[in-house]
Amino acid sequence: MKILFFGTAFISKTYLEELYKKNHTILVVTVQDKPALRGQKLRSPAVKIYSQENSISFIQPERFTYDIIEKIKYFNADVGIVVAYGKLIPKIVFNLPKYKSFNIHFSLLPKYRGAAPVQCALCNGESETGITSFYIEEYLDTGDIIIQEKLNISMNDNAETLFNKLIPLGIDVMNKTLKLFQNGKCAAIPQVGKPSFAPSFKKEIGLINWNKSAVDIYNKFRGLYLWPGIYSVVSHGKFVGKRIKFIGIEVFDNSSVSQDFGVLYSIEKNKGFTVLCAVGKILVTKIQPESKPIMSAWDFIQGGQLSIGDCF
Numbered sequence: 001m002k003i004l005f006f007g008t009a010f011i012s013k014t015y016l017e018e019l020y021k022k023n024h025t026i027l028v029v030t031v032q033d034k035p036a037l038r039g040q041k042l043r044s045p046a047v048k049i050y051s052q053e054n055s056i057s058f059i060q061p062e063r064f065t066y067d068i069i070e071k072i073k074y075f076n077a078d079v080g081i082v083v084a085y086g087k088l089i090p091k092i093v094f095n096l097p098k099y100k101s102f103n104i105h106f107s108l109l110p111k112y113r114g115a116a117p118v119q120c121a122l123c124n125g126e127s128e129t130g131i132t133s134f135y136i137e138e139y140l141d142t143g144d145i146i147i148q149e150k151l152n153i154s155m156n157d158n159a160e161t162l163f164n165k166l167i168p169l170g171i172d173v174m175n176k177t178l179k180l181f182q183n184g185k186c187a188a189i190p191q192v193g194k195p196s197f198a199p200s201f202k203k204e205i206g207l208i209n210w211n212k213s214a215v216d217i218y219n220k221f222r223g224l225y226l227w228p229g230i231y232s233v234v235s236h237g238k239f240v241g242k243r244i245k246f247i248g249i250e251v252f253d254n255s256s257v258s259q260d261f262g263v264l265y266s267i268e269k270n271k272g273f274t275v276l277c278a279v280g281k282i283l284v285t286k287i288q289p290e291s292k293p294i295m296s297a298w299d300f301i302q303g304g305q306l307s308i309g310d311c312f
Helices: 010-021 046-053 066-075 117-123 159-182 214-223 297-302
Strands: 002-007 025-029 057-059 079-083 101-105 128-135 145-152 230-233 243-257 264-268 272-276 279-289
Touching: 002 010, 002 066, 010 025, 010 046, 010 079, 010 159, 025 046, 025 066, 046 057, 057 066, 079 159, 101 159, 117 128, 117 159, 117 214, 128 159, 145 159, 214 230, 214 243, 214 279, 243 272, 264 279, 272 297, 279 297
Parallel strands: 002 025, 002 079, 025 057, 079 101
Antiparallel strands: 101 128, 128 145, 230 243, 243 279, 264 272, 272 279
């Protein structure tokens, strides 16, 4: 098939690799190169790099101008596929292919429409998620569903492990969707149920609110594991005013109730330290102190930087 592929990041690249292996003819649409955080050197999106390495045609439009639209029209695609593209696509573009365009979304729509469905599902303690292929419409993630497949979420899953499970499931859904088009079956059903939303995150969302349960804080840790992580600022003790990022935590107790939430409650030998939450306690096993490398929480405690009774 002739496929118009919209994608940007590493996740998108894995889908592009699959399409390339299947010998589809592809025109890639990706975002422009952007300055890296350090040094401000331009960094190319992952799908562009892969396209260059494999002689796949690509374009990087800042806007969908008349010339860009004509170029896409000339490609004469059978279908458009969108995977983590990161920009809005105008109707005149996503309707150009013969079978229109579909998106691979990492949730069971209409739940978690938006940019961070995997992270939000974890933050909210969901036990199930999945992959949805659906027709692109003008409004965000509202199109009719072509295929939807479910996946159980383990309490041990974080954003990294869950993405690793969802990516191959999404590739399978993409291939099944393409098979339907190849067989001339393009039916889809409207989304049913109350929608929820998963907007992109800002770094500040990682600040821990200790007036929550240990389970809530653990779920937040799971959801924000890849970025931006969770952190707290020491409000009392030798390390006062310093920020600590929590790299490894566990639910130590999920039932006791406390008014002293945010207090370092105990030191657990060879493990780390516990912190009181409004309900329960978390065990902190690995941290990154401000301006320092990642280390075990036990080693940090041995350095005398934190003591029982210190507060976050």
